[in-house]
Amino acid sequence: MANENCLAGIRCPHCDNEKEFEITVEAYARVVDEGVHDLTSENDWDDDSRIMCMACRARGTVGEFSTMPSADVLRSRHGVWGEHPDYPADDWRYEVGNDDTRQGYWEWVASSIERDMAQE
Numbered sequence: 617m618a619n620e621n622c623l624a625g626i627r628c629p630h631c632d633n634e635k636e637f638e639i640t641v642e643a644y645a646r647v648v649d650e651g652v653h654d655l656t657s658e659n660d661w662d663d664d665s666r667i668m669c670m671a672c673r674a675r676g677t678v679g680e681f682s683t684m685p686s687a688d689v690l691r692s693r694h695g696v697w698g699e700h701p702d703y704p705a706d707d708w709r710y711e712v713g714n715d716d717t718r719q720g721y722w723e724w725v726a727s728s729i730e731r732d733m734a735q736e
């Protein structure tokens with residue numbers, strides 16, 4: 617079953633595990649000379665955070681493990697002049713030609729993926 621909470625959209629691209637990962641989080645510690653006073657619960661990660669699959673030990677970034685990647689992640693995965701296999705640039709050009717979208721190609725792919733995931 618797909619994750620709906622913390623790990624929504626996160627899946628190991630190597631073994632399809634969705635259950636358990638190790639993610640590098642940023643946390644804030646209140647520190648005095650005597651030691652750590654308080655570790656705040658404000659910890660978070662983003663697309664650039666390191667992640668490891670607990671099933672196959674594959675490592676990467678959260679963005680690389682995301683099934684709903686941002687335009688920036690898509691751009692770095694496929695290259696600025698690359699193309700997503702499921703969302704051909706010709707389809708995007710057609711929509712641009714009809715003035716159905718004014719998004720750039722990778723922004724259009726990211727929002728198309730999001731739209732198609734929501735419909736599943």
Ligand SMILES: [Zn+2]
Pocket residue numbers: 628629630631632633669670671672673674
């Ligand atoms: Zn894995």
